[in-house]
Amino acid sequence: DAGVTQSPTHLIKTRGQHVTLRCSPISGHKSVSWYQQVLGQGPQFIFQYYEKEERGRGNFPDRFSARQFPNYSSELNVNALLLGDSALYLCASSPPDMTGYGYTFGSGTRLTVV
Amino acid sequence: GENVEQHPSTLSVQEGDSAVIKCTYSDSASNYFPWYKQELGKGPQLIIDIRSNVGEKKDQRIAVTLNKTAKHFSLHITETQPEDSAVYFCAASIEGGGSYIPTFGRGTSLIVHP
Numbered sequence: 001d002a003g004v005t006q007s008p009t010h011l012i013k014t015r016g017q018h019v020t021l022r023c024s025p026i027s028g029h030k031s032v033s034w035y036q037q038v039l040g041q042g043p044q045f046i047f048q049y050y051e052k053e054e055r056g057r058g059n060f061p062d063r064f065s066a067r068q069f070p071n072y073s074s075e076l077n078v079n080a081l082l083l084g085d086s087a088l089y090l091c092a093s094s095p096p097d098m099t100g101y102g103y104t105f106g107s108g109t110r111l112t113v114v
Numbered sequence: 115g116e117n118v119e120q121h122p123s124t125l126s127v128q129e130g131d132s133a134v135i136k137c138t139y140s141d142s143a144s145n146y147f148p149w150y151k152q153e154l155g156k157g158p159q160l161i162i163d164i165r166s167n168v169g170e171k172k173d174q175r176i177a178v179t180l181n182k183t184a185k186h187f188s189l190h191i192t193e194t195q196p197e198d199s200a201v202y203f204c205a206a207s208i209e210g211g212g213s214y215i216p217t218f219g220r221g222t223s224l225i226v227h228p
Contacts, residue, residue, distance in 0.1 A: 004157070033215065042120075042203050042218030043158065056215050090157050094214060103148070103214065105157030 002027070004093050004106035012112045013081050021076040021109045025093030029104075031055070032074040034066055035090040037108070043090055049074055078111075086113045116141040118206050120219025127194050128227050135189045135222045137204035146209035147180060147187050148216060152201045161202075162189070165209070194226045 005024045013019050025032050031050040035043035045058035049068035063079045072093075078085055088108040117140040127133050139147075145166040150158035164171045164178045164187065171178050177190040187206075191198055201223050205216035 040221070042118075042205075042220050045215055045217070048215055092157075103160065103216070105150075105159070107155065107157045 004091055004104050006089075006091050006106040006109050008109060009107070010110045010112075012114060015081055015083060015113055017081050019078050019081060019111060021078075021089050021091075021111070023074045023076070023091030023093075023106060025072050025074070025091075026095075026104055028095065029093035030072055030096050031094040032068055032072065033092045033094070033103075034074070034076045035092065035105075036060070037088040037090055039087070046076065081113045083113050086111060116144060116206055116217040118204060118217050118219040120204050120222060122222060123220065124223045124225070126225045126227065129194060129196060131194055133191045133194050133198070133224055133226075135202055135204065135224075136186065137188070137206075137219050138184075138186050139206040139217075140185065141206070141208070142182075142185065143208050144206040146207050146214070146216075147178070148205050148207075149178060149189050150203045150205065150218075152203065152221070154200075158203055191224075194224075196226050196228050199224055199226045 007022045033048040034046040037043045046060050047066040048056040052068045066076045068074045090105050090108045092103050092105045120137045148163035151161045152158040162173050162176050164180050175192045180187045201221045203221050204219045207216040
């Protein structure tokens with residue numbers, strides 16, 4: 001079975017631009033969560049979606065948005081990019097019962113804002 | 115919200131020695147404590163977890179302990195090997211009610227010298 005897949009793997013953007021990151025969960029998983037990991041720190045929670053509905057939102061500005069599609073894949077959008085948005089963006093998927101066992105991360109998208 | 119503190123930030127040991135990583139959490143309602151290992155270029159991978167109804171759990175060379183009163187939990191790795199070198203993250207969350215959003219510590223970089 002394929003794990004959580006994220007695209008692209010690396011991305012370089014200029015300040016003020018917009019970016020879209022994509023995530024495909026493990027087959028059968030209905031929940032997707034997004035995390036931001038700045039170098040040298042732990043992952044910080046951004047969003048969680050379950051069955052296309054937002055279940056949780058972290059302490060991030062409105063420039064960050066996300067959505068989940070009928071096939072449970074997800075997109076994370078960031079507008080008006082700042083230098084401080086440079087980070088590894090991780091997606092994790094969870095099975096329908098939302099237990100901790102099922103929290104599987106992808107390898108992430110490395111975003112560099114210049 | 116939950117706050118997780120993790121120490122030390124860097125841990126250097128000789129192959130065969132033991133390694134201990136300690137975490138504290140702030141929300142007494144947290145009942146699920148996973149540990150993740152992140153290798154270079156990869157997303158975090160769950161290696162072991164513990165729930166609040168047990169005080170200790172072991173899986174081969176890895177063990178976790180939990181002290182609910184002190185809101186403290188630890189990861190113990192015995193007989194360390196060079197392939198144990200990675201960044202380790204502790205996390206705390208409330209599991210149940212259809213949602214699971216772990217809060218992560220800042221990570222410990224474990225270096226095992228051959």
